[in-house]
Amino acid sequence: MITIPYLTALTTYFSYGLLFAFGQFRDFFRKIFDWWRANNLQGYAPICLGLEDFYTRRLYLRIQDCFGRPIASAPDAWFDVVERYSNDNNKTLKRTTNISRCLNLGSYNYLGFAASDEYCTPRVIKSLKRFSPSTCSARVDGGTTTLHTELEERVANFVQKPSAIVFGMGYVTNSAILPVLIGKGGLIISDSLNHNSIVNGARGSGATVRVFQHNTPLHLEKVLREQIAEGQPRTHRPWKKIIVIVEGIYSMEGELCKLPEIVAICKKYKAYVYLDEAHSIGAVGKSGRGVCELLGVDTADVDIMMGTFTKSFGSCGGYIAGSKELIQYLKYSCPAHLYATSISPPAAQQIISAIKVILGEDGTSRGAEKLAQIRENSNFFRSELQKMGFEVLGDNDSPVMPIMLYNPAKIPAFSRECLMQKVAVVTVAFPATPLLLARARICISAAHTKEDLVKALEVISQVGDLVGIKYFPAEPEKQEQLKEMIKMD
Amino acid sequence: MYVRAVPPTDLNRNTEWFTYPGVWTTYILIVFFSWLVVLSVFNCSPGMAWTIVHLSHFLVTYHCFHWKKGTPFADDQGIYNRLTWWEQIDNGKQLTRNRKFLTVVPVVLYLIASHTTDYQHPMLFFNTVAVFVLVVAKFPHMHKVRLFGINADL
Numbered sequence: 001m002i003t004i005p006y007l008t009a010l011t012t013y014f015s016y017g018l019l020f021a022f023g024q025f026r027d028f029f030r031k032i033f034d035w036w037r038a039n040n041l042q043g044y045a046p047i048c049l050g051l052e053d054f055y056t057r058r059l060y061l062r063i064q065d066c067f068g069r070p071i072a073s074a075p076d077a078w079f080d081v082v083e084r085y086s087n088d089n090n091k092t093l094k095r096t097t098n099i100s101r102c103l104n105l106g107s108y109n110y111l112g113f114a115a116s117d118e119y120c121t122p123r124v125i126k127s128l129k130r131f132s133p134s135t136c137s138a139r140v141d142g143g144t145t146t147l148h149t150e151l152e153e154r155v156a157n158f159v160q161k162p163s164a165i166v167f168g169m170g171y172v173t174n175s176a177i178l179p180v181l182i183g184k185g186g187l188i189i190s191d192s193l194n195h196n197s198i199v200n201g202a203r204g205s206g207a208t209v210r211v212f213q214h215n216t217p218l219h220l221e222k223v224l225r226e227q228i229a230e231g232q233p234r235t236h237r238p239w240k241k242i243i244v245i246v247e248g249i250y251s252m253e254g255e256l257c258k259l260p261e262i263v264a265i266c267k268k269y270k271a272y273v274y275l276d277e278a279h280s281i282g283a284v285g286k287s288g289r290g291v292c293e294l295l296g297v298d299t300a301d302v303d304i305m306m307g308t309f310t311k312s313f314g315s316c317g318g319y320i321a322g323s324k325e326l327i328q329y330l331k332y333s334c335p336a337h338l339y340a341t342s343i344s345p346p347a348a349q350q351i352i353s354a355i356k357v358i359l360g361e362d363g364t365s366r367g368a369e370k371l372a373q374i375r376e377n378s379n380f381f382r383s384e385l386q387k388m389g390f391e392v393l394g395d396n397d398s399p400v401m402p403i404m405l406y407n408p409a410k411i412p413a414f415s416r417e418c419l420m421q422k423v424a425v426v427t428v429a430f431p432a433t434p435l436l437l438a439r440a441r442i443c444i445s446a447a448h449t450k451e452d453l454v455k456a457l458e459v460i461s462q463v464g465d466l467v468g469i470k471y472f473p474a475e476p477e478k479q480e481q482l483k484e485m486i487k488m489d
Numbered sequence: 490m491y492v493r494a495v496p497p498t499d500l501n502r503n504t505e506w507f508t509y510p511g512v513w514t515t516y517i518l519i520v521f522f523s524w525l526v527v528l529s530v531f532n533c534s535p536g537m538a539w540t541i542v543h544l545s546h547f548l549v550t551y552h553c554f555h556w557k558k559g560t561p562f563a564d565d566q567g568i569y570n571r572l573t574w575w576e577q578i579d580n581g582k583q584l585t586r587n588r589k590f591l592t593v594v595p596v597v598l599y600l601i602a603s604h605t606t607d608y609q610h611p612m613l614f615f616n617t618v619a620v621f622v623l624v625v626a627k628f629p630h631m632h633k634v635r636l637f638g639i640n641a642d643l
Binding site: 001003004005007013017049051053055056203211212213214430431437 | 493515558567
């Protein structure tokens with residue numbers, strides 16, 4: 001639960017109001033100037049309707065240098081950020097040839113596979129030479145190699161489901177599977193903070209979409225009861241099928257899903273459960289098997305498990321794991337399988353090797369070490385930040401920790417100050433998050449050493465004092481030590 | 490003093506910010522401070538200042554709530570392009586707490602403005618027209634109604 005100081009809420013609304021008012025003024029004058037100057041549209045309609053790109057033009061472009069920073073090396077714990085400058089107040093940014101070596105707190109590099117790895121990279125290079133970078137064909141035509149079948153078997157074994165299917169892109173996995181699984185006459189109930197890929201897939205399916213309050217099983221039950229009682233809109237016939245979509249770790253909150261309660265409710269009302277484990281697979285759980293293992297939920301109770309390989313496995317692509325009949329049906333009907341190019345062979349080999357390392361099948365205990373390291377790192381970092389007085393969201397054991405900023409001016413201040421001190425953070429604002437709740441999102445990796453984390457904490461504490469985001473009082477530990485020292489003197 | 494921010498179930502990012510705590514207070518504070526600013530800039534009587542605040546409030550809220558359609562970002566693929574902000578809030582549900590509050594504010598401003606000007610013409614006429622237009626625009630029956638084709642779609 002996010003607790004905001006009341007004064008901060010008021011000042012944030014006022015700041016956004018001011019930004020909005022200035023944007024409207026500038027648009028008004030721009031309209032006058034443009035009416036003066038002839039436009040070259042010649043009767044064609046403009047590409048953007050008047051209001052659509054207002055946010056991009058008047059708010060986002062002002063702080064554009066905090067987003068989309070190009071990097072010049074692999075996204076390991078330390079990486080090279082290319083410096084940029086602007087001559088027209090951030091409307092266009094030009095790259096320089098200078099790079100600065102920064103601590104990477106923004107990449108989803110949970111297990112440290114993002115950079116060159118001693119087990120995975122030689123094997124990936126071997127498969128690149130053997131299979132070439134792309135299969136140049138869809139899975140059903142000529143795009144299924146031995147690597148693809150091995151990958152699907154290993155993924156099914158890893159998440160402990162009977163069978164799995166793999167796609168080339170994580171976003172497409174959600175947005176192309178949901179229209180195939182459910183159509184008009186079905187009901188999708190999704191968490192209010194689900195990812196854009198799920199929202200797009202649900203809208204594209206044609207089913208009725210209802211939203212339940214984030215991570216609140218009681219509200220889910222209320223919505224389910226209401227919808228089952230009412231039936232389909234207008235005809236009031238019973239729903240053809242009901243799917244409840246939740247995520248394992250919510251990437252903007254760092255919270256774990258309340259999976260046991262939600263699965264119990266879905267069993268009671270006979271709804272299917274679709275679990276999106278994009279951020280939790282490979283990063284949580286004793287052996288890295290995701291949020292089901294962490295919370296003790298039997299994987300046979302979750303009907304469809306989806307995940308991506310971008311975060312913990314250092315590759316690209318997504319998978320769906322489920323029963324044999326479900327995967328067989330998907331192989332006949334899903335457009336991402338029938339028409340889209342299959343996952344690149346070196347990427348598939350990277351995932352296979354990463355899974356082998358995590359499970360310890362490569363003969364070393366590096367997998368278990370990485371998992372222990374990321375758990376330790378996340379818990380240490382989160383508790384230290386909370387002790388300093390920051391408002392940090394997320395549950396324990398989750399490697400994603402958003403630090404709340406709230407005011408729109410603090411977003412570029414925090415980002416730029418941290419970059420000046422060689423720490424690269426990712427800041428997120430409206431419309432990816434609600435208007436009030438802008439945040440800086442830190443992703444901890446197993447590749448971060450203790451010294452890296454201590455340095456990051458120092459920098460963040462300094463910048464936090466400068467920018468003024470320590471909304472909670474700091475823990476009184478240090479004050480007591482000071483008092484003791486004064487007494488001794 | 491802290492408040493809890495419960496994430497609402499509204500998917501429309503253009504309007505869900507209105508359900509968070511602190512919005513009503515900010516609205517009232519902005520109106521009050523603009524009265525102080527008008528008083529100090531124009532050096533007029535308090536009644537005239539309230540009239541000016543009321544009329545500019547009418548212009549601003551009519552433009553933002555009942556004239557501009559759609560959302561200021563392109564993420565939602567234009568499903569709200571035919572709806573004004575007033576028609577979008579609370580997912581189109583009528584007579585919610587937010588809507589009742591927003592209907593009451595122009596009426597209260599009208600009462601303050603007409604009381605402090607002692608109900609003199611011509612201020613009374615303009616104030617009455619403003620509050621009449623605003624309150625009628627917020628009726629549940631006016632949901633998605635475009636009178637005489639004004640502000641209808643392209």
